[in-house]
Amino acid sequence: MRDIKLVEVRSELAAGTRGASLGVDALKVASLDKKSNFFSRFDPINVPDANNYLWRDNQHPYANYIDGVFEVIHNVYVAVRELRQKRKFPIILAGDHATAAGTIMGIKGAHPEKRLGVIWIDAHADLHSPYTTPSGNMHGMPLAMCLGFDNLDCRINDPLPGTVAYWEKIKAIGGRSPKILPNDLVFIGVRDTEKPENYLIQQFGIKNFSIGELREKGVSSIAQQALEHLKDCDQIYISFDVDSLDTTISLGTGTPVPGGLLVDEAIDLNTELIKDKRVCCWEIVEVNPTLDTENVMAENAFDILEATTHSLVAHF
Numbered sequence: 001m002r003d004i005k006l007v008e009v010r011s012e013l014a015a016g017t018r019g020a021s022l023g024v025d026a027l028k029v030a031s032l033d034k035k036s037n038f039f040s041r042f043d044p045i046n047v048p049d050a051n052n053y054l055w056r057d058n059q060h061p062y063a064n065y066i067d068g069v070f071e072v073i074h075n076v077y078v079a080v081r082e083l084r085q086k087r088k089f090p091i092i093l094a095g096d097h098a099t100a101a102g103t104i105m106g107i108k109g110a111h112p113e114k115r116l117g118v119i120w121i122d123a124h125a126d127l128h129s130p131y132t133t134p135s136g137n138m139h140g141m142p143l144a145m146c147l148g149f150d151n152l153d154c155r156i157n158d159p160l161p162g163t164v165a166y167w168e169k170i171k172a173i174g175g176r177s178p179k180i181l182p183n184d185l186v187f188i189g190v191r192d193t194e195k196p197e198n199y200l201i202q203q204f205g206i207k208n209f210s211i212g213e214l215r216e217k218g219v220s221s222i223a224q225q226a227l228e229h230l231k232d233c234d235q236i237y238i239s240f241d242v243d244s245l246d247t248t249i250s251l252g253t254g255t256p257v258p259g260g261l262l263v264d265e266a267i268d269l270n271t272e273l274i275k276d277k278r279v280c281c282w283e284i285v286e287v288n289p290t291l292d293t294e295n296v297m298a299e300n301a302f303d304i305l306e307a308t309t310h311s312l313v314a315h316f
Contacts, residue, residue, distance in 0.1 A: 014098030023287030080106025117233030154196035252292025
């Protein structure tokens with residue numbers, strides 16, 4: 001039996017559109033509408049955010065609010081590291097996706113000797129750095145933080161010295177070495193990338209299962225192929241960004257992209273992946289109810305959350 005611990009992270013500093021900090025509570029509203037007792041079954045911990053930085057002037061144009069982002073990523077790192085040291089299974093409900101870097105760093109920090117694989121279910125690759133970002137929004141950078149990628153070959157920006165100092169501090173959370181290897185990263189559904197990210201994906205041969213491939217071969221087959229790709233990993237972390245879902249379902253996320261997963265596909269995918277005994281943490285991010293007056297995205301996301309948790313409990 002896995003000892004599940006809910007972890008709530010209401011950060012939206014790294015997103016380009018305001019409102020992701022409300023996503024956790026939107027999931028709770030959805031559970032009430034569905035008459036589910038899910039949130040009464042787990043005693044959550046709340047990781048302190050740094051959203052107060054949003055009321056300050058941004059001093060870092062190529063890494064927006066990186067001073068606050070560093071703070072919240074470090075908070076997540078500490079929380080997840082302590083939970084994993086106690087052999088807890090974190091199910092993380094988060095706002096912007098940048099905090100996933102803290103999750104990865106925390107898993108690795110708890111057991112640095114164990115090789116960590118990452119399954120990233122997302123419309124985006126999130127491989128940018130302050131040197132390559134077209135927007136400055138740091139929810140496009142968490143994997144670069146954990147891989148230690150600056151990608152200077154594709155440099156288009158000249159970040160300020162203070163920005164570079166914070167970037168180096170973030171990459172060093174939990175130790176200076178990379179937390180994951182490129183071959184231990186699997187994308188599912190990534191379909192909206194920029195040239196600097198494509199350069200890294202091609203250079204390192206990062207695996208990406210497309211939505212078309214998933215529908216052609218079947219969800220179960222892709223899940224098994226993703227897990228097989230990570231056969232040399234001792235632990236696996238799954239991060240599910242709701243923008244991996246198709247825009248016909250809902251626009252209730254900051255960066256929606258057409259051509260994504262249907263809800264049933266997302267449920268089948270996550271419930272299958274989480275059966276693997278190496279999976280040690282699962283995360284759902286980027287629900288933004290301010291973009292969705294009927295809370296449709298949160299209701300669909302809650303269905304995925306509840307089904308995935310049920311699968312986890314049922315198989316251990």
